[in-house]
Amino acid sequence: MMKEMTEKVLFVGGSGVVGSCTVKLFRERHADIPILIGGRNLEKARAVARELSSAEAVDVDVDKPGLGLAKDVALAAVVMLVPDEGLKGLALAQEKGVPYLSIGNWLVEVGAEMAHFMRRPQASPIVLASHWHGGTAVFLTQASVTSLDTVRSVKVGAVVDELDATGPAAIADMKRGSEGGIGILAFKNGHRVWLSGAATTRTINAVDGRELEAMAFAPYDVVSLHAMTGADDVRFDIASSVSSSRLRGGSIATELVVEIEGEVGGKTQTRRASLEFTRGQATLTGVSVVLTLSTVLGLEGQPPVSPGLYFPEHLINAEWFLNELISAGATVLKED
Structure with a gap:
């Protein structure tokens, strides 16, 4: 039996068009895992949180160390649904040793993520999922x-x-x-x-x-x-x-x-x-992100993913993924 997860999954950008779809789809698939909906507009984040159970809105700043969150916040994963321009989200995930999943940074920018991974390869699973529709x-x-x-x-x-x-x-x-x-x-x-x-x-x-x-x-x-x-x-x-x-x-x-x-x-x-x-498009991207995130966290019948640098196809069976779609x-x- 899987142990109850008390740490919170942080969705940065979880009140945007794609972000709110992703958060709601994650809640549909996993009813009890605590969620943090991070955004610059706290009222928008609160509006999304009110629609869900075990969800809380938090003010995040992608330009601040630790995204501006309290240092003692207990996280299960950091999900960047907006560009991680200064890689503060990645640094936070590595510091806490939790999975990092990003859909906001593109191929021409990937060198920075690679460099951060190479400096701390055992820190956390890093999943780069800025593919079309995840x-x-x-x-x-x-x-x-x-x-x-x-x-x-x-x-x-x-x-x-x-x-x-x-x-x-x-x-x-x-x-x-x-x-x-x-x-x-x-x-x-x-x-x-x-x-x-x-x-x-x-x-x-x-x-x-x-x-x-x-x-x-x-x-x-x-x-x-x-x-x-x-x-x-x-x-x-x-x-x-x-x-x-x-x-x-x-x-x-x-x-x-x-x-x-x-x-x-x-x-x-x-x-x-x-x-x-x-x-x-927003819902299709959200479904794909949720499938990848659930796999990384070990919520789909397999163990949690070990530290490493991944694309979604490294982690997921194609036929299973398409059947879920x-x-x-x-x-x-x-x-x-």
Whole structure:
């Protein structure tokens, strides 16, 4: 029988659009674990806390050591749902020896997290989950390449409904994730490339087959997919348009289409996988974060994760993850 957890899970940014979805989903999955909802606007944080049991709002300052919290606060994990610009959240987690999970820092910034981990590799589990929707495309790809001997190309197309209320912070993060000074990272012909100019545009297909103009983007997915598949070509593109669901009279949806080329027995094979989620981007991201966080804390039938540096796919079985998304309302299709 699992011992009751009395330490509190701190959600920094837990009153924002994505943050409040994540906190509520965590509470639905784990009814009794104490929660701290941290934010700059204490009234907003209190409003979210009032909707939940065993939840408390706290004032946090991402520019202060320890996030400005009392030194004796007992934490079970630090979850950064906003950018950890000065890595004060990471330092707090390492100081207390508890898991750290971040979805707010992008690929062009990851060197700082790596340096902090290397200085204190045994301090705590560090999970970098700033993948698109917390890793959905990576898991979708992982489940689709198992029958291939070799993977040559992985191209991900994401469709954001133009009416999806992701919130100002999410839009700002997406824009910052595309910045790096020298272009947008992809892999082409077996080499890292930095896309710029016309090379950043590509036509992608929506779930319903429509062709949409998209722009290259470089979340953690790009390096995760390259490491996982060994593909010579990897890129990720995003289009903003009317989602397929809304076009056919349904709800606002977020979409992913993964196109894969590889070989089986020396013969070229293609795979196509898609995911459609009609509860919005914020909820899909929240579900993914909760699944990863629950796994790290040992709440999904496995022991808690040991100290280390991880992406979500290092910790979670792809089929289990996708089945959980389906239970949450996603439609997943895999085609040979």
